[in-house]
Amino acid sequence: MNTLQKQRGMGMWSWLLVLIVAGFFLMCGFKIVPMYAENRYVVSALKSLVEPGTALADMTDSEIRKKLTSFYTINNVRSAGPTENIVIKREAKRVLITIDYESRVPLFEDAPLIGSMDVAVMFKNHLDSDSPGLCCKPIAAKQDRAEF
Numbered sequence: 001m002n003t004l005q006k007q008r009g010m011g012m013w014s015w016l017l018v019l020i021v022a023g024f025f026l027m028c029g030f031k032i033v034p035m036y037a038e039n040r041y042v043v044s045a046l047k048s049l050v051e052p053g054t055a056l057a058d059m060t061d062s063e064i065r066k067k068l069t070s071f072y073t074i075n076n077v078r079s080a081g082p083t084e085n086i087v088i089k090r091e092a093k094r095v096l097i098t099i100d101y102e103s104r105v106p107l108f109e110d111a112p113l114i115g116s117m118d119v120a121v122m123f124k125n126h127l128d129s130d131s132p133g134l135c136c137k138p139i140a141a142k143q144d145r146a147e148f
Contacts, residue, residue, distance in 0.1 A: 047136070
């Protein structure tokens with residue numbers, strides 16, 4: 001009889017705790033995963049600029065912005081960060097395109113015990129026309145290594 005009492009399993013409070021923890025992680029996943037999915041479309045848009053048959057140096061800044069914006073429209077990129085933060089720098093032999101932006105999502109809005117809590121993620125996507133294989137990684141680290 002004593003062994004049956006030890007083998008009963010989890011009680012109601014244990015199950016409630018498991019459900020609360022699982023619900024929290026599911027809620028975080030549903031809020032955070034779309035931000036990273038949207039950034040994948042931004043990376044794909046940058047990679048589409050260096051496809052074979054397209055010369056990035058021959059395109060004007062407005063053509064580059066138009067191509068990126070149309071890619072965003074087709075792939076349902078809704079946040080303003082990727083569209084507003086396109087920076088194009090032209091040097092003698094290369095074109096640098098940077099799309100650095102922050103995406104912010106409210107995790108809790110006026111929760112009774114916690115208050116308001118947001119999740120902010122910063123994305124740094126850089127494209128160098130000299131090395132398109134290194135697309136979408138920050139260029140500053142690469143430039144620092146080249147100077148030394």
